[in-house]
Amino acid sequence: MTEAKKRVLSGIQPTSDSFHLGNYVGAVKNWITMQEENDAFYCVVDLHSLTVEQDPTLLRKRTLTSVAQLLALGLDPEKCTLFVQSQVPAHNQLAWIMECVTGFGEASRMTQFKDKSQKNGNDRTVVGLFTYPMLMAADILLYQTNFVPVGEDQRQHVELTRDLATRFNSKYGKSFVVPEPYIMKATAKIYDLQDPTSKMSKSADSASGLIDLLDTPEVNTKKIKSAVTDTGREILFDETNKAGISNLLTIHSALSGKSISELENEFAGKGYGDFKGAVAEVVVETLRPVRDKTNELLSDGNHLASVLKQGAEKASEVADATVKHVYEVLGLIPRA
Ligand code: TRP
Numbered sequence: 001m002t003e004a005k006k007r008v009l010s011g012i013q014p015t016s017d018s019f020h021l022g023n024y025v026g027a028v029k030n031w032i033t034m035q036e037e038n039d040a041f042y043c044v045v046d047l048h049s050l051t052v053e054q055d056p057t058l059l060r061k062r063t064l065t066s067v068a069q070l071l072a073l074g075l076d077p078e079k080c081t082l083f084v085q086s087q088v089p090a091h092n093q094l095a096w097i098m099e100c101v102t103g104f105g106e107a108s109r110m111t112q113f114k115d116k117s118q119k120n121g122n123d124r125t126v127v128g129l130f131t132y133p134m135l136m137a138a139d140i141l142l143y144q145t146n147f148v149p150v151g152e153d154q155r156q157h158v159e160l161t162r163d164l165a166t167r168f169n170s171k172y173g174k175s176f177v178v179p180e181p182y183i184m185k186a187t188a189k190i191y192d193l194q195d196p197t198s199k200m201s202k203s204a205d206s207a208s209g210l211i212d213l214l215d216t217p218e219v220n221t222k223k224i225k226s227a228v229t230d231t232g233r234e235i236l237f238d239e240t241n242k243a244g245i246s247n248l249l250t251i252h253s254a255l256s257g258k259s260i261s262e263l264e265n266e267f268a269g270k271g272y273g274d275f276k277g278a279v280a281e282v283v284v285e286t287l288r289p290v291r292d293k294t295n296e297l298l299s300d301g302n303h304l305a306s307v308l309k310q311g312a313e314k315a316s317e318v319a320d321a322t323v324k325h326v327y328e329v330l331g332l333i334p335r336a
Contacts, residue, residue: 006146007177008038011045011085011139012057014066015052015202018214021283022190022200023112029186035080040076041143043051045085047054047092051128064304065294069213071307073291083311086137087117090319094138095131097326102134102160102166112155128220137161137192140321147182155181164259172329175322188254193227209253214291217284224248224280235267235275245272248279255286 010031019028034040044066046059063084069145077080085091108115117125139147139160147157158181165176190200191333192209200210209227211220229244237260239246253260267275297304327334 004113005037005039006271007144007183008034008040008099008147008149009043009140009143009179010041010147010149011043011048011136011185012066012070013049014044014046014063015049015054015064016212017065017201017210019066019069020200020202020213021211021251024073024213025188025251026184027149027152027191028070028075029082029188029254031070032074034147034149035075040080040091041145041318042070042080042082043085043139043315044070045136045139047085048132051126051132055093064298065334066213067304068294069290070296073213077307081314083315084308087308088315088319090323091135091138091143091318094142094319096325098134098137098141098164098332100129100163100169102137102230102261106160106163107131107133109161112153128326132156133160134164141165141176142322143315144177144318144322145179146177146321148333149182149184151184155183169327172326175326175329177299188234188250190254191243191247191253193223193244193247196228196247213287214294215287217288218282220289224283225276227276229272233271235272236264245275248276252279252282255282268325304313 003132005274010027011017012027031040034041038040042199044063046063049059067082067084070082071077092101106128113130113132116129136154136157137160140158141164148154148161152160158179162178162180165178169178170176192198192200193211194206194209195204198204202210204210208223211223216267227244227248229248230242234242234244236242237246249260249263252258252263256263258266267278324334
């Protein structure tokens with residue numbers, strides 16, 4: 001019996017010059033796996049990135065670089081639908097509808113909004129940061145999504161999306177699939193190399209703890225060799241007492257496919273220097289083809305443009321049908 005494929009949707013912001021190892025191992029690697037068995041839609045969410053002021057030239061470049069990296073890492077436009085959010089106007093159309101069914105109170109309770117607006121102060125917080133979750137709900141609901149692969153930090157937004165879908169369905173009749181968060185577990189959570197108790201993140205104080213996918217082999221080798229470790233000498237996985245070594249073991253394991261215990265055996269009796277050298281080699285050899293492929297894709301603008309055109313067309317087809325239905329049940333009159 002063949003079961004209908006499940007619809008999957010996720011998004012990533014084009015806000016850095018390169019994805020980092022945490023993005024890859026924590027998110028994109030799952031996207032690549034999920035494109036095999038599901039009907040997956042993956043979206044570079046450029047509209048979301050506008051909640052922080054962006055330099056137009058940089059944004060353009062980063063959006064294309066994001067797409068190129070996703071392809072280089074293994075997303076296959078024949079298997080999934082890869083597109084840029086702003087190229088599918090249905091996202092804005094449904095976002096407004098979502099804003100009109102979201103309570104001010106429930107939007108005010110979103111912790112990401114609270115954290116970011118508190119940090120920047122009211123006068124430096126744009127309204128788009130407040131309505132960000134409703135745009136995200138639109139991203140998800142437009143595609144009648146079953147599963148939303150996200151990190152734990154986005155769970156609340158997916159829960160809000162579920163509430164909005166349920167509310168809309170009960171008022172206007174079944175219009176949306178109620179999506180489930182698919183929380184990408186910390187099976188391979190990657191930490192900052194300099195501060196192995198915080199998540200690898202581009203907002204870290206220093207770039208020295210961050211492995212960028214597009215950095216040169218020399219830079220990444222140096223970063224791994226200067227990763228913080230403890231004063232012991234054993235290569236063992238122990239997140240409490242040996243956070244740095246544990247993080248390097250996780251990185252090696254995620255990229256080489258060897259289990260942690262296999263690695264512990266392999267490096268029994270060897271020193272930190274040898275181990276770091278081996279981690280650096282796995283990282284560099286994994287990223288080399290990704291970097292080369294990304295640059296190759298970026299040098300052929302026509303190819304990238306045609307991938308995006310195809311993605312936007314496939315996405316629009318599904319998204320426009322949802323908007324059409326939603327407009328109709330709301331009582332909006334279709335254009336003659
Ligand atoms: N808010 C998500 C993040 O910052 C990105 C995102 C936007 C997203 N729209 C989405 C994720 C829809 C999943 C589904 O990581």
